[in-house]
C-alpha cells in the first residue's frame with residue numbers, strides 16, 4: 001500500500017467545534033450557578049419588599065398579621081455563631097498547637113484521620129446527637145424545662161466546626177518553616193513564647209481564613225440547629241440570655257418553607273432571609289480566598 | 303503577671319486540656335454513633351420497608367432512594383465538571399479569568415445547603431412546575447457537587463507536565479484533540495476522586511432535598527422522574543422529631559449508622575480511586 | 586582516636602579554663618549513629634573552627650551544644666558534654682536558659698518579620714528595661730555586629746528589607762544582645778556575598794577575644810584566616826584537633842594532611 005492511498009486530511013473541524021462548545025458550556029454552567037441562585041432568590045423577594053418593607057426591620061414575626069420582622073432570626077444566627085466560635089476557636093487552636101508542636105507523626109496521623117471521619121458525618125446526624133444527648137444534658141444540668149436553647153445550638157455547632165478549625169489551623173501551624181522556631185529557640189525563648197511571638201504571627205492569616213470558613217459553615221448550618229434551637233421567633237430577654245429558645249435564619253427556613261404558599265408575602269420574606277444569608281456567606285468566602293491568595297510574603301528572609 | 307517559667311507551665315497545661323477535651327468529643331461522637339448504631343442495625347432492618355412512620359420496620363426504600371438520587375446526581379455532575387475543568391485549564395489564558403472562575407466555584411461551595419433547597423423549590427418545583435421530584439433533587443445535588451468535582455479535576459490537570467501539551471501541539475494536534483487524547487485521560491483520576499468525594503457529601507445532605515425531592519413516608523420505587531423518593535437523611539430527620547419515642551430513636555440511630563457507612567464507602571472508594579488511578583494515568 | 590591527640594589541644598591552649606568539654610560524646614538518631622566517641626575540650630576564648638566533609642556530623646555536634654535538636658524524634662545522647670563545668674545533658678539543666686547563654690547563628694539568615702530594633706531585642710525576655718536601656722542594647726549589639734553604621738537611621742524599618750549579608754549580621758547582633766557566654770556559628774558565611782563574608786570573619790576574630798566562638802565552615806581558606814584552633818571531624822569521629830598551625834602544616838596524621846593540606850593546596 002502506498003502512502004498516496006492514505007487520507008491525511010485532518011479530522012473534521014465541526015467535531016472540534018462541538019467539543020469546544022461542550023467545554024465552554026460546562027464552564028459557563030459552573031461559573032454562573034451562584035449568579036443564577038442569587039437572581040432566582042431576588043426574583044421572589046418582591047411581595048415582601050413592596051408590601052411589608054417597614055415590618056421587616058421589626059422584632060415581630062407573625063404571618064397571620066402580616067408582620068415579618070427578621071431581626072430575631074438575624075440575631076439568632078449571629079449569637080449562635082458567636083457561641084460556637086467562642087468555644088470552637090480557642091479549643092481548636094490550642095489543640096492544633098499541641099498536635100503540631102509535639103511533632104509526633106503518629107499522633108498527627110491518627111488525629112487527622114479521625115478528623116476526616118468526623119468531617120464526613122452528615123449534619124443531620126449531629127442534629128440527632130443534639131436531640132438525643134446534648135439537649136438532654138443541658139436540660140438536666142441546668143435544671144430547665146427544655147434543652148432546646150440557643151446555648152445547645154451553639155454547643156452542637158461548636159462540635160461541628162471543630163474539625164474544620166482544627167485541621168486547617170494545624171496545617172497552618174505545621175506550615176510555618178522550622179527555621180523560624182529554631183532561631184527563636186536558639187535565642188532562649190520558651191515554647192509558649194516561640195508560639196506566641198513567632199509561630200502564630202506567621203500563621204495568623206491562614207488561621208483567620210480557617211476561622212472565616214468555619215464561620216460560614218456555622219451560619220449556613222441548618223439541620224442540627226433546627227432540631228435543637230427550640231424555634232422561638234422572638235429576641236431572647238434579656239438579650240444575651242443563651243438559656244432561651246431562639247431561631248436562626250436557617251432553622252426558620254427549614255421549618256417554614258414547606259408551610260408557606262409560593263408567591264405569598266410570607267414566602268417572600270423567607271426568601272429574603274435566604275438571600276441575606278447567601279450574601280453573607282459569599283462575602284465570607286471571598287474574604288477567606290483573598291486572605292489565602294494574597295501576594296505571598298517577601299520571600300527574601302525565608 | 304507570672305514568671306516566664308510559670309507561663310510555660312500554664313500554656314502546656316492549657317494545650318493538654320484542650321487536647322483532652324477535643325479527643326473526648328471525638329471519642330464521644332464516634333462512640334455514640336457506632337454503639338447506638340450497632341444496637342439498632344440488622345439485616346432485617348436494612349432490607350425491610352419502614353412501617354408506622356418509620357418507628358418500626360426497616361429502611362430498605364430509604365437506602366434505595368438515597369442511592370438513586372446521589373448516583374444520578376453524580377452522573378449529571380461528572381461530564382459538566384470534566385468539561386469545565388478542561389475549559390479552565392486549557393482555554394483560559396489569563397490568570398485573572400482563572401481566579402474569577404475559581405472564586406465562583408469556592409463561592410458555590412460556600413452557599414449554605416438550605417439555599418440550594420430554596421433555589422430548587424423556586425426554580426424547578428414552582429416555576430418549571432415539576433412538583434416533588436427525585437430527579438430535581440438529583441439536579442440540585444449535582445450542582446452542589448460541582449465545585450468539589452471540578453476543583454479536583456482541575457488540580458489533576460494542573461499536575462500534567464507542560465511538555466505533554468507542547469509535544470502534542472508540535473505534532474499538529476488541535477487544542478480539542480490534545481484535550482481529548484492527552485489531558486482528559488491523564489486527569490481522569492481527579493474527576494473520579496472528586497465525584498466520589500462529592501457523592502460522600504451529597505448523600506448526607508438533608509436541607510437541599512427535603513422540600514423538593516422527598517416524601518417523609520410511603521414513597522417506594524419511583525415510576526417516573528416526577529415522583530418523590532424516601533431518603534436516609536430525611537428519614538432520620540422525621541425520626542429525630544419523634545425522639546421521645548424510643549423505638550423511633552432506635553431506628554434513627556440505625557439509619558444514621560447506615561448513612562455514615564455509605565459516606566465511608568464513598569470516601570474509601572475515593573481514596574482507592576486516587577491511589578489506583580493516579581498510578582494508572584502516570585503510566 | 587588516641588588519647589594523645591586530644592590531649593594535644595588541651596596542652597596547646599595551655600589551658601586556661603575550658604568552655605565546652607566533651608567526654609566520649611555521641612549522638613544517635615534512632616538506629617543510626619551520627620557522632621561517636623568525641624572527646625575534646627574547647628578553650629575559653631578564641632575562635633575554634635570545625636571542619637570536615639559533608640555529612641560528617643558537624644552541624645549535629647554544634648547543635649548538640651545548645652540542645653537545639655532536643656525535639657528531634659529519636660535523638661539519643663551518649664557520653665557527656667559540659668558547658669562551663671555544668672553537664673548540660675544532666676537532668677537539672679535549664680535548656681531555655683542554656684540557649685540564652687549560648688548564642689547561635691545559622692547558615693541561612695532568618696530574621697523575624699518585625700522591625701530591626703525588635704529583632705535585636707527579640708531574645709531579651711523576663712527583664713524590665715527602660716527605653717534608654719533598650720536603645721543602648723540595640724546600639725551596642727549592632728555595633729559589635731558591624732551593622733550599626735548601615736542601619737542606625739532605619740531601626741524602625743522591617744528587618745526583611747535588609748540585604749542577606751546585613752540580615753546575617755542582624756542575626757549575630759540578635760545573639761550578641763543577650764551577652765552570650767559562647768557563640769556557635771553553622772556556616773555563617775555560606776549564603777552571603779564575599780564582602781559580607783569578610784566582615785563576618787573579622788567579627789568572629791573580634792568576638793573571639795572575649796568569648797569562645799565555635800564555627801563550622803567548608804571554606805578552608807576561611808578556616809585558615811579565622812581559626813585559633815581547628816577540629817577535624819570525619820564520619821562522626823573526631824580525627825584530630827589542635828592549634829591552627831599544627832593542624833594545617835605539622836599534623837602527623839595522613840587523613841588530616843589530605844583534607845586540610847592537600848585539599849587546601851588544590852584551591
Ligand SMILES: Nc1ncnc2c1ncn2[C@@H]1O[C@H](COP(=O)(O)OP(=O)(O)OP(=O)(O)O)[C@@H](O)[C@H]1O
Nearest residue numbers: 614617619637638639640641642643644645646657
Ligand atoms: N534529624 C535527623 N535524623 C536522622 N539523621 C539525621 C538527622 N539530621 C542529620 N542526620 C544525618 O546526620 C548526618 C550528619 O549530618 P550533619 O548535618 O551534622 O552533617 P554536616 O557535617 O553538618 O554536613 P554539611 O557540611 O553538609 O552541613 C547526615 O548523614 C545526616 O543525614
Ligand SMILES: [Mg+2]
Nearest residue numbers: 643644645771
Ligand atoms: Mg551542616
